[in-house]
Amino acid sequence: MVLENSNSVYMASMLSTADWVMLCAYFVAMGGMTFLAYRKQKDQDNSDGYFLGGRTMNWAVVGLSLFVSNIGSEHLIGLAGSGASSGISVASYELNAVIILQLLGHVFVPVYIASGVTTLPEYLEKRLKSRRLPVVFSIMSLVMYVLTKISVNLYSGSIFMEMALGWNKMASCGLLLILTALLTVAGGLSAVMYTDAAQAFIMVTGMVLMTVLSWRHTGLSSIE
Numbered sequence: 001m002v003l004e005n006s007n008s009v010y011m012a013s014m015l016s017t018a019d020w021v022m023l024c025a026y027f028v029a030m031g032g033m034t035f036l037a038y039r040k041q042k043d044q045d046n047s048d049g050y051f052l053g054g055r056t057m058n059w060a061v062v063g064l065s066l067f068v069s070n071i072g073s074e075h076l077i078g079l080a081g082s083g084a085s086s087g088i089s090v091a092s093y094e095l096n097a098v099i100i101l102q103l104l105g106h107v108f109v110p111v112y113i114a115s116g117v118t119t120l121p122e123y124l125e126k127r128l129k130s131r132r133l134p135v136v137f138s139i140m141s142l143v144m145y146v147l148t149k150i151s152v153n154l155y156s157g158s159i160f161m162e163m164a165l166g167w168n169k170m171a172s173c174g175l176l177l178i179l180t181a182l183l184t185v186a187g188g189l190s191a192v193m194y195t196d197a198a199q200a201f202i203m204v205t206g207m208v209l210m211t212v213l214s215w216r217h218t219g220l221s222s223i224e
Contacts, residue, residue, distance in 0.1 A: 154177070
């Protein structure tokens with residue numbers, strides 16, 4: 001059902017009972033993983049335990065966490081929509097990133113490991129012998145991240161929640177911020193990485209199913 005007024009269009013929830021059950025199960029699972037990470041973090045009551053996951057993460061968890069941290073609603077909604085209207089050219093940036101990121105990893109990771117640093121501002125402080133520059137860089141990075149990344153994620157996520165659940169955009173943005181803050185603050189990086197690893201499988205499975213269903217819906221599956 002669609003209810004229209006002069007300002008916007010509100011849609012009733014499109015989710016079935018099975019969808020709500022799966023959604024609740026997802027939040028329960030994420031909450032449980034956060035609680036376990038919180039219990040583990042309490043046993044490691046130091047900065048390494050909270051901000052670096054106790055340095056106990058293996059390469060698979062790190063890789064999945066990096067993947068999910070980069071892929072978000074701006075790709076699943078914004079980039080997918082741009083691709084549908086403009087073609088594959090919108091993916092050129094991401095395709096080039098595959099090569100560039102490999103080069104950056106091979107060049108800079110050995111440098112960071114040898115320096116014993118965990119953040120780029122920390123590396124700048126050691127490399128340039130300056131305490132002011134890392135602070136300026138951190139503030140600039142936070143402002144740019146909020147304006148170019150977080151805001152886009154929140155808006156595109158709120159569009160989906162408005163279409164699927166019929167919720168207001170601003171309320172959806174607030175809920176997303178609160179849930180993310182609770183998960184991150186309560187469990188530290190351990191909670192973020194473990195939940196990211198679980199969400200990686202959910203996202204990849206969902207994207208594959210969405211691709212197949214899109215092909216079937218548009219009739220592309222019949223093209224030989």
